[in-house]
Amino acid sequence: MQSSTSRVWFVLALFSVSVLVSCDSGGGTPGSEEPSEVSVDVTGTVTSAENDEPIGDATVEVLRADNENTLASATTDTTGSYEATFTFEESETPNQLEVRVSAGRFMNKAVSVDFQSSVSRDIELQTGVVEASVSGVVADATNGDPIEGAVVNGVRPDSSEQLFETTTSGSGEYEASFEIKATSQPSDIVLSVNTDGFESKELTIAFTEEVSRDVKLEAKTTEATASGLVDRSDTGDPVTNATVTGSPAGNSGQLFETTTNEAGEYEVTFEVRVPDEPDEITVGASAKDFEDSEQTVSFGNEISSNLSLSPSEVNVTVDGTVTAELDGSTIEGADVSIFRANENRDDLASTTSEMDGTYALSFTVLAPDAPDELRLEATESRVPDTSLTVGFSESIAQNITLPSIEISTIDELQAIQTDSDFPLDGFYVQTKNIDASVTANWNGGKGFEPIGDNTIPFSGGFDGNGNVIKGLSIDRPNAETVGIFGLVDNGIIKDVVVENASVEGGLKSGIVAGFLKSKNINNNRGTIQSSRTSGSVSGDDVGGLAGKTGSASKVQGSRSDAFVEGRHAAGLVSTSNGTIQNSKATGDVASTNTPSGGLVSEFCGTIINSEASGDVEASGRNGVGGLVGRSGSSLVESSRATGNVSRNDDGPIGGLVGNNLGGTVRFSYATGSVSGVDQVGGLVGINTSDAEVVESFAAGSVSGDTETGGLVGVNAGSLSESFWDTETTGQSESVGRGNPGGAIGLGTDEMQGNSAEENMDGFDFQNTWRVVMGDYPALQWEE
Numbered sequence: 071m072q073s074s075t076s077r078v079w080f081v082l083a084l085f086s087v088s089v090l091v092s093c094d095s096g097g098g099t100p101g102s103e104e105p106s107e108v109s110v111d112v113t114g115t116v117t118s119a120e121n122d123e124p125i126g127d128a129t130v131e132v133l134r135a136d137n138e139n140t141l142a143s144a145t146t147d148t149t150g151s152y153e154a155t156f157t158f159e160e161s162e163t164p165n166q167l168e169v170r171v172s173a174g175r176f177m178n179k180a181v182s183v184d185f186q187s188s189v190s191r192d193i194e195l196q197t198g199v200v201e202a203s204v205s206g207v208v209a210d211a212t213n214g215d216p217i218e219g220a221v222v223n224g225v226r227p228d229s230s231e232q233l234f235e236t237t238t239s240g241s242g243e244y245e246a247s248f249e250i251k252a253t254s255q256p257s258d259i260v261l262s263v264n265t266d267g268f269e270s271k272e273l274t275i276a277f278t279e280e281v282s283r284d285v286k287l288e289a290k291t292t293e294a295t296a297s298g299l300v301d302r303s304d305t306g307d308p309v310t311n312a313t314v315t316g317s318p319a320g321n322s323g324q325l326f327e328t329t330t331n332e333a334g335e336y337e338v339t340f341e342v343r344v345p346d347e348p349d350e351i352t353v354g355a356s357a358k359d360f361e362d363s364e365q366t367v368s369f370g371n372e373i374s375s376n377l378s379l380s381p382s383e384v385n386v387t388v389d390g391t392v393t394a395e396l397d398g399s400t401i402e403g404a405d406v407s408i409f410r411a412n413e414n415r416d417d418l419a420s421t422t423s424e425m426d427g428t429y430a431l432s433f434t435v436l437a438p439d440a441p442d443e444l445r446l447e448a449t450e451s452r453v454p455d456t457s458l459t460v461g462f463s464e465s466i467a468q469n470i471t472l473p474s475i476e477i478s479t480i481d482e483l484q485a486i487q488t489d490s491d492f493p494l495d496g497f498y499v500q501t502k503n504i505d506a507s508v509t510a511n512w513n514g515g516k517g518f519e520p521i522g523d524n525t526i527p528f529s530g531g532f533d534g535n536g537n538v539i540k541g542l543s544i545d546r547p548n549a550e551t552v553g554i555f556g557l558v559d560n561g562i563i564k565d566v567v568v569e570n571a572s573v574e575g576g577l578k579s580g581i582v583a584g585f586l587k588s589k590n591i592n593n594n595r596g597t598i599q600s601s602r603t604s605g606s607v608s609g610d611d612v613g614g615l616a617g618k619t620g621s622a623s624k625v626q627g628s629r630s631d632a633f634v635e636g637r638h639a640a641g642l643v644s645t646s647n648g649t650i651q652n653s654k655a656t657g658d659v660a661s662t663n664t665p666s667g668g669l670v671s672e673f674c675g676t677i678i679n680s681e682a683s684g685d686v687e688a689s690g691r692n693g694v695g696g697l698v699g700r701s702g703s704s705l706v707e708s709s710r711a712t713g714n715v716s717r718n719d720d721g722p723i724g725g726l727v728g729n730n731l732g733g734t735v736r737f738s739y740a741t742g743s744v745s746g747v748d749q750v751g752g753l754v755g756i757n758t759s760d761a762e763v764v765e766s767f768a769a770g771s772v773s774g775d776t777e778t779g780g781l782v783g784v785n786a787g788s789l790s791e792s793f794w795d796t797e798t799t800g801q802s803e804s805v806g807r808g809n810p811g812g813a814i815g816l817g818t819d820e821m822q823g824n825s826a827e828e829n830m831d832g833f834d835f836q837n838t839w840r841v842v843m844g845d846y847p848a849l850q851w852e853e
């Protein structure tokens with residue numbers, strides 16, 4: 071609409087206001103005059119609509135309303151005033167102008183006014199709004215776990231105005247948006263976080279439109295005390311030093327750990343994080359030698375829990391072998407028991423040793439009552455009881471050695487035969503020298519009664535321990551198996567020394583034993599070891615050490631210096647079918663009936679590294695020898711005879727072996743003189759067809775009426791690598807009758823010293839023989 075009067079329309083929008091002003095163009099004819107300019111001045115003040123305060127430094131622009139061309143601009147001063155001036159050609163003046171105002175922290179505003187040459191317009195600006203956001207994560211400071219449901223508040227510190235409030239999600243995250251007037255933006259925001267079970271936290275953070283801040287909260291704690299008693303389930307006795315622990319029920323986390331005192335009591339104060347407070351806790355107790363125990367109780371500030379522990383059991387095994395101290399032989403039938411070492415005897419287990427001497431025990435003890443030590447005891451009728459201490463463990467390997475019964479007097483020695491406390495199968499040890507001279511008056515002059523006979527032989531063991539039995543007397547010419555030990559069956563005699571003995575017996579007589587038998591050559595039984603005799607002995611089948619030894623028996627390292635006389639007499643053993651090793655006889659032998667020998671009279675076994683040096687004088691039809699009278703299918707090896715051998719009647723006689731019936735003689739020699747009637751040899755009297763002599767020699771004088779040779783009297787067997795001294799024997803032929811074989815005669819100089827090694831071909835001077843300067847070769851075992 072147009073009229074002569076100006077009309078004004080106000081359009082109010084959110085960010086601008088337009089004021090339209092209508093003007094008359096005036097009369098006149100166009101183009102009749104020169105265009106004229108119109109000067110326009112727009113003034114006013116800019117203030118805050120909130121408090122009417124002037125707004126300085128605001129930008130004011132004046133534009134044509136029809137095309138929005140900027141006509142002028144100005145800036146308000148500190149009073150909020152502005153002035154904008156511009157000119158127009160009068161013909162181009164617009165009907166309306168638009169005034170636009172902008173200022174920091176305020177909302178822009180546009181106002182339309184009617185065109186006039188002078189316009190005055192005051193403008194109020196609305197305060198601007200800033201949209202801000204805050205976010206982050208609230209977590210447990212101890213473990214980093216997110217905290218759900220924590221309340222997060224934001225407050226202006228200058229006015230305590232709450233800007234926002236929110237809560238954290240299951241992942242501990244929070245987020246909030248809020249608005250702040252642009253004119254009153256705070257420099258900081260106070261952030262506070264609160265939730266049950268945690269200490270509240272407040273922190274000041276710088277304000278920005280997007281605030282991101284993670285917060286960690288410290289958990290609150292509750293103090294609690296747990297106490298109680300730990301005892302044994304079986305006796306009720308307190309359990310000392312038991313470990314007591316507490317954990318949330320169903321959770322592996324530990325709340326406390328402590329130990330019980332001597333009274334079995336415990337008490338412990340501990341802290342629990344309030345967020346972790348359990349409804350129940352599990353209290354457990356454990357101790358060495360007990361089964362663990364636990365119980366679940368309600369949680370509170372005062373917790374009481376008593377626990378009982380069941381003792382654990384220990385299964386114990388004990389095993390080993392029972393042997394005799396004397397010879398190491400195993401003992402069957404020994405009663406073996408085990409019991410606590412420091413208490414009255416209360417057997418835990420017992421058993422009997424098996425045939426091979428082994429035993430095995432098993433028992434169970436309560437672990438807390440297990441002793442530090444155990445006593446192991448073995449009893450057997452043949453030996454003293456034995457008791458020893460062993461350390462406690464679940465598996466004990468312990469051999470038991472049973473000692474010997476001590477013998478220190480001649481009465482105790484005789485008691486082995488006469489006293490039931492000294493059994494014939496017992497094991498004995500001589501602890502002192504024994505004067506046995508009183509035995510000359512015992513038993514009506516019969517003297518000492520031999521230990522063991524054909525009815526009940528001695529089957530145990532006797533260790534003389536190198537002590538002497540002196541002046542023993544036995545006078546039983548009509549008795550069989552006579553000696554200190556009469557009949558020894560599978561027994562062992564060792565280190566027995568008998569001096570100046572006088573023994574007279576009948577069949578099978580000797581100073582130490584009448585008859586020695588053995589069941590098994592490999593069980594070290596039926597032996598006489600390292601024993602020695604002196605004095606005199608007489609009888610039938612008589613020897614200086616023993617009368618007879620059986621096929622599996624052994625005589626080792628023993629010696630007899632006794633004078634031996636009687637039928638079938640020998641310096642060491644009359645008749646032997648076993649083994650004689652490293653033994654020696656030095657006493658003279660006088661035999662009224664052959665066979666007879668300096669070491670053994672009749673032999674069928676093995677002789678090795680042994681010697682005889684006594685003179686042998688015998689008569690009879692069988693063999694007589696400096697070492698062996700008659701040798702069956704036997705072996706004489708590395709042995710020697712140095713005594714003189716003689717007989718005044720017919721029959722084989724040799725410096726080493728009288729009659730070699732199918733046996734082997736090797737690495738041996740004889741140097742004593744040999745004197746007989748026939749079948750006389752410096753080494754062997756008769757060597758039968760299946761007998762042999764190997765690497766041996768003879769050097770003593772040899773004399774006889776017929777069948778006399780420097781090495782063998784009569785030879786039907788084998789002779790090899792063997793020698794005789796043609797000068798000292800007085801014999802030019804190796805054999806008196808028969809095959810001379812491989813025997814070689816040499817002169818004395820050729821057989822002595824270094825010459826022996828040069829001339830005695832076949833002799834092993836590396837392993838068997840050794841050169842002796844100025845003498846014949848010696849065996850390497852000789853001193």
